[in-house]
Amino acid sequence: MGAGHAHVLYRESASPVHRLPPEVKIVAMVVFTLAVVATPRTAFWAFGAYALLVAAVAALARVGPGWLLSRALIELPFVLFAVALPFLGAGERVELLGLRLSEDGLYGAWNIVAKGTLGVLASLLLAATTTTRDLIVGLDRLRCPQILTQIATFMLRYLDVLVGEARRMRVARVSRGDDPRFLWQLRGFAAGVGALFLRAFERGERVYLAMLSRGYSGRMPAVWQGAGAATAGQWLVAATVPVLAAGVAATAVLLT
Amino acid sequence: MIGVVQPTPPSLDVRGVRYAYPDGHVALHGVDLTVPRGERVALLGPNGAGKTTLVLHLNGILTPTEGSVRVGGLAVSQDRATLAEVRRRVGIVFQDPDDQLFLPTVAEDVAFGPANLGLRGAELAARVDEALAAVGMGEHRDRAPHHLSFGQRRRVAVATVLAMHPEILVLDEPSSNLDPAARRELAEILRGLPVTLLMVTHDLPYALELCERSVILDAGRIVADAPTRDLLTDTDLLTRHRLELPYGFTPTPR
Numbered sequence: 288m289g290a291g292h293a294h295v296l297y298r299e300s301a302s303p304v305h306r307l308p309p310e311v312k313i314v315a316m317v318v319f320t321l322a323v324v325a326t327p328r329t330a331f332w333a334f335g336a337y338a339l340l341v342a343a344v345a346a347l348a349r350v351g352p353g354w355l356l357s358r359a360l361i362e363l364p365f366v367l368f369a370v371a372l373p374f375l376g377a378g379e380r381v382e383l384l385g386l387r388l389s390e391d392g393l394y395g396a397w398n399i400v401a402k403g404t405l406g407v408l409a410s411l412l413l414a415a416t417t418t419t420r421d422l423i424v425g426l427d428r429l430r431c432p433q434i435l436t437q438i439a440t441f442m443l444r445y446l447d448v449l450v451g452e453a454r455r456m457r458v459a460r461v462s463r464g465d466d467p468r469f470l471w472q473l474r475g476f477a478a479g480v481g482a483l484f485l486r487a488f489e490r491g492e493r494v495y496l497a498m499l500s501r502g503y504s505g506r507m508p509a510v511w512q513g514a515g516a517a518t519a520g521q522w523l524v525a526a527t528v529p530v531l532a533a534g535v536a537a538t539a540v541l542l543t
Numbered sequence: 544m545i546g547v548v549q550p551t552p553p554s555l556d557v558r559g560v561r562y563a564y565p566d567g568h569v570a571l572h573g574v575d576l577t578v579p580r581g582e583r584v585a586l587l588g589p590n591g592a593g594k595t596t597l598v599l600h601l602n603g604i605l606t607p608t609e610g611s612v613r614v615g616g617l618a619v620s621q622d623r624a625t626l627a628e629v630r631r632r633v634g635i636v637f638q639d640p641d642d643q644l645f646l647p648t649v650a651e652d653v654a655f656g657p658a659n660l661g662l663r664g665a666e667l668a669a670r671v672d673e674a675l676a677a678v679g680m681g682e683h684r685d686r687a688p689h690h691l692s693f694g695q696r697r698r699v700a701v702a703t704v705l706a707m708h709p710e711i712l713v714l715d716e717p718s719s720n721l722d723p724a725a726r727r728e729l730a731e732i733l734r735g736l737p738v739t740l741l742m743v744t745h746d747l748p749y750a751l752e753l754c755e756r757s758v759i760l761d762a763g764r765i766v767a768d769a770p771t772r773d774l775l776t777d778t779d780l781l782t783r784h785r786l787e788l789p790y791g792f793t794p795t796p797r
Contacts, residue, residue, distance in 0.1 A: 420647045420687075443647050447689045493642040500602055500635045501656035501707065502627055508658035 309425025318529035330539035559610035585750035589785035634704025674706035694725025
């Protein structure tokens with residue numbers, strides 16, 4: 288049973304960005320994204336500036352453009368709609384590459400693709416430089432409701448356990464000749480999902496019993512929150528990117 | 544230091560415990576069991592004998608229909624403060640370490656118990672280091688539990704309750720699913736711990752190796768209570784209670 292280091296997005300490194308406490312990176316990412324979203328779509332130069340900022344942070348974090356761009360493909364299904372806009376959009380038509388396209392639609396498509404890509408790239412940089420565990424610690428320090436961080440903590444811990452159980456059940460099913468090819472042959476699979484749910488439920492009960500046995504009284508003790516929280520200096524360092532982005536956004540709004 | 548061995552009162556004193564599940568099924572028919580401080584006792588019995596039910600009475604998760612449980616002289620009751628103290632004194636290591644280790648890193652999980660007792664800061668960190676050192680897992684404190692081997696996870700599970708400085712350590716099937724080396728390593732660790740130990744197991748050689756005394760629980764009753772070697776050489780008794788020695792293993796009577 289291979290229990291490998293299942294980091295899908297995190298890239299191990301000791302870069303200055305990696306060393307920043309998670310909470311400042313989360314805030315920086317959110318503020319940056321807000322600045323991008325608030326920028327008027329016609330301020331093309333502003334999006335260039337944002338792209339430069341992302342590239343600078345990526346270089347500092349030693350995250351290569353190939354890694355970043357290939358993972359940014361995840362946004363494709365979400366921006367697919369944008370491709371249709373120039374054809375469907377109303378208003379003035381312009382001639383482009385022999386096609387008569389809606390000018391408004393073109394701007395709309397650009398707006399979605401540019402802002403979406405920058406947001407995805409910023410999130411990817413956060414994920415590449417922060418472990419999932421640290422993300423939860425950061426959210427906790429940002430006073431995110433404990434119920435949410437606790438659910439995320441449990442998910443982080445038990446996702447691998449559940450995936451392992453599902454894999455073993457599938458292997459056992461396939462070993463007995465189950466080979467579903469059509470929808471109506473999925474009975475075994477469906478029963479497996481039900482069994483997995485029951486197992487997860489029962490495990491939940493056992494975990495809770497074990498927690499009770501160690502004195503759990505309904506509230507997680509806030510143990511590590513204090514240690515290693517961000518200093519004022521780290522907040523300032525991390526603030527450079529969102530402050531620059533906010534400056535760009537403000538200028539763009541004033542100019543258009 | 545983990546646990547201090549002092550004379551009187553006994554670590555565990557179970558008297559006439561009867562328990563019926565809400566559906567009416569009677570799991571325990573009056574169990575008496577005393578474990579003096581510092582002793583290691585094996586609780587043997589076939590599946591469905593009521594072993595786990597008895598264990599859940601020791602720290603007040605289940606409440607006996609009749610009878611009483613005392614841990615280090617303190618009677619288990621449903622009063623909040625008592626319950627918290629009882630759960631400190633009784634450290635239960637459950638069979639599946641994945642049930643016990645629910646936090647993303649080893650150190651956080653070991654800190655969970657003592658933090659529930661109100662410990663913070665340096666004192667808490669000291670408890671964590673001490674407990675992990677006791678099971679030889681000190682260098683893995685920041686690893687994720689699912690990145691450890693099964694044997695390592697079980698050792699961490701032992702550390703999570705050692706960190707609470709228990710009066711008695713209760714282990715549910717400690718040797719199950721371990722490979723021979725991990726099984727031996729765990730035995731070495733358990734033998735070196737200065738705590739009272741109650742070990743629930745089907746692994747008779749393991750009981751013989753670690754525990755001077757054994758009790759057999761069957762159908763909710765204690766049916767035998769004697770030195771482990773005497774019990775394991777009594778073939779009739781073992782057969783009557785669905786216990787079997789592994790093939791090729793024959794303990795010599797004293």
